[in-house]
Amino acid sequence: MESAAFESFYCDVLPFWEKLPQGDKEEICRHSVSLTFAKGAHVHDGGDCSGVIFVRSGCLRLYMMSDEGKEITLYRLHTGDMCMLSASCVLQSITFDVFVDAEEDSACYVIRGPVFAAVSQRNPDMRIFALETAVSRFSDVMWVLQQILFMSMDKRLAVFLLDEAARLGTDSIALTQEQIAKYIGSAREVISRMLKHFAADGLVEVTRKGVKILDKKRLRALTL
Numbered sequence: 260m261e262s263a264a265f266e267s268f269y270c271d272v273l274p275f276w277e278k279l280p281q282g283d284k285e286e287i288c289r290h291s292v293s294l295t296f297a298k299g300a301h302v303h304d305g306g307d308c309s310g311v312i313f314v315r316s317g318c319l320r321l322y323m324m325s326d327e328g329k330e331i332t333l334y335r336l337h338t339g340d341m342c343m344l345s346a347s348c349v350l351q352s353i354t355f356d357v358f359v360d361a362e363e364d365s366a367c368y369v370i371r372g373p374v375f376a377a378v379s380q381r382n383p384d385m386r387i388f389a390l391e392t393a394v395s396r397f398s399d400v401m402w403v404l405q406q407i408l409f410m411s412m413d414k415r416l417a418v419f420l421l422d423e424a425a426r427l428g429t430d431s432i433a434l435t436q437e438q439i440a441k442y443i444g445s446a447r448e449v450i451s452r453m454l455k456h457f458a459a460d461g462l463v464e465v466t467r468k469g470v471k472i473l474d475k476k477r478l479r480a481l482t483l
Contacts, residue, residue, distance in 0.1 A: 262288040268368060272313060272339050275384035283378045290374040296361035303345040303359035308372040311389075312342040317365025322358050322441070331407070331444035334399040335362060343393045407444050415443050416453050417481040420463070420472060430472040439470075 265288040270276045276284070296302055302319055303309040312319070319336040321344060336342055344357045379386040406415050419442060423432045436454065440447045454470065457463045462478045464471040472478060 261293065264293075265291045265368060268313070268315065272341070273385075273388070275382065275388050278384050279378070279382055283382060286374060287370055287378060290371040292369050294367050294369055296365045296367065298361055298364050300361045301358070302361055302365075302367070303342075303357070309345045309359075310369040310372045311375045312336075312345050312359070313368045313370075314338055314340050314342075315366040315368060317367075318362040319365060319367075320360050320362045322360070323356065324358055329444070329446075330358075330441045331403065332442040333357070333403055334396060341392055343389060344396065403444075412445065412449060412453055413456070414482055415445075416450065416457070417478050419443050420470060421475070421479060421482065424472055424475070430475065431469065432471070433469040435469070 262285075266284060269287065296317070302312065314336045316338055319342065321333045321336065321342065322330045323333060324330050342359065345359055375389075379389055406418065410418070416439070419439065420432060423434070424430050434442075436450045437447045440450045454463065454465050457478075458465050460477075462472070462474050464473055
């Protein structure tokens with residue numbers, strides 16, 4: 260029964276699935292597990308090969324952590340997304356540690372890394388898809404690095420707030436200042452000071468529930 264659920268899901272999210280030999284499909288399903296994670300739970304710690312993760316529902320956050328414990332969010336995964344960076348045994352050129360947490364209560368399917376690697380070696384379409392997925396995510400990582408290296412803090416914060424508003428479809432962003440700091444690789448105290456400046460200028464309103472954008476046009480002007 261569970262094998263049929265795996266196959267149905269992979270058929271929907273993997274464009275190469277129908278091209279795989281039946282034996283390879285069965286091998287992937289045999290070595291898949293269904294896992295659930297509560298909000299805030301650790302999904303993947305550093306260099307471990309946790310396998311290739313598919314998000315069925317919820318949201319996962321991928322981030323890097325410095326020796327001092329400072330976090331930088333690289334990107335987030337939503338329903339239907341696939342995480343390759345959690346499978347270092349598949350992408351052996353990955354030499355840095357990536358951590359994954361559940362940002363919301365999340366349900367995932369996970370394919371064992373060695374099995375995914377072995378099947379992809381036999382099937383070029385699967386291997387190409389995995390590489391293209393990894394490359395697209397590295398583009399997200401490069402965007403984060405570009406912001407950290409070349410953008411001032413007010414511009415980074417403005418970009419983040421506008422992106423979140425666009426993603427959520429609302430000008431009210433229910434995130435704590437600590438969460439915002441983690442997302443953009445800063446300290447909570449810095450974010451607090453910057454939000455106070457934004458609020459004094461009438462750009463946002465800061466409440467216990469988060470941040471509400473009041474003047475999107477002027478906030479967007481800070482990003483130019």
